[in-house]
Amino acid sequence: MIKTDALIIGAGPTGLFTAHQLKLIGLSCEVVDNLDKIGGQCIELYPDKPIYDIPAVPECTGEELTNNLINQLKPFDIKFHLSERVDEVKKEKDLWQVKTNNGTIFNTPNIIIAGGVGSFEPRKFSSKECEKYEGESIFYSIKNKTIFKNKTISIFGGGDSALDWAVELSSNSKVNLIHRREEFRGAKATLNRVHELEKEGKISLFTKYQLKTVKGNGKLNSIDIEHDNKEIKNLKTDYVLGFFGLIMQLGPIANWGLNLNKKTIEVDTEKFETNQKGIYAVGDICSYPGKLKLILSGFHEGALAARACFRLAKPDEKYRFEFTTTSTSLLKRLGKKE
């Protein structure tokens, strides 16, 4: 079990700066994120898109912003728990006990939810039939590629994941690549490679088609795909892979007894606390009158929530406001003074 002054859920820009603020005022913190990397929406949705409204940063991409925030955390020792999703939160005497899907348990007086619009989960096929085969013959990510050797694989999607896997798997398997339109959004070089492999007969390309149904008897054996003009084709296949990107789901947070407003969590604007004492929400996931879903708002909200954590983490001490320009104790924590 891990004891910490505050647990941050979400490693996007707001979660990262909130961690900075907690460490700066002398509190310990740990960060959990469902994604396998730091950065949240900035990294997952728009790593290359420029952002123009971060104060004092005229232009930076989602990736650059993330890297700068990680650099800003360098003076501090912060443990990140990536690829873990917080599943359960319950009250244990005066503390919150938090459990992740990997079985990690935290005991903390403060939980700061910086969860963006929830956790990222793969977009799945809409056909109900697909659920029966999920994890057996239908996958949305690949953990063990050796199972595909000498098999027929039907890959759906038009982004980098779909193209990269089509190219990679075509060396040892028969690959069908199916996409709903003619244009692909993946890297041009990979797309060129796909077209070469198509000429060599290693990849069969089906554009303007989408999955209609899956057929099998306990074991998947074929799929029907439907063209925009309603024409249907049956493809023999052993495996189906879907790469439609990630969608955001509020997930287990919905069951923690918090006041919700659509997919957001209601907070006050002094401490950014929810209706549960010691649980705060900051960034895109919180709502209050006048809320703006801007990164700069998340920074402000995180800074205030961090100060609010102080009273529960160190009930016998009093928080004193200080500036990083002049405070010896802050400069020590930042490693700028002995």
Next chain:
Amino acid sequence: MPKITYIENNGKSHTVEVDKGLTVMEGAVQNNIPGIDADCGGGMACATCHVYVKDEWYNKINEKSEGEDDMLDQAFEPNKFSRLSCQILVSEEIDGLTVDLPKKQ
């Protein structure tokens, strides 16, 4: 003020007045019409304001934005009438526009 009609997947229809200059997504959100989530708030960074534009209207609204189709690849059951409603601008010209909402976002 232009009127926009949103038809939920269960057939329930909502006709509301939407200010010129807003988007079809904003019209839905401000009028609490269920079925449009708009998680990213109109940044074209998600596909949760997906709608199907009625055939007769499809060529009368503003064209798709750059990158809109890339996001639509990630929508639930897209088809050739799919649009992101945050990219459809409301004007007098589209008074009467009708959009169907997908089964889910």
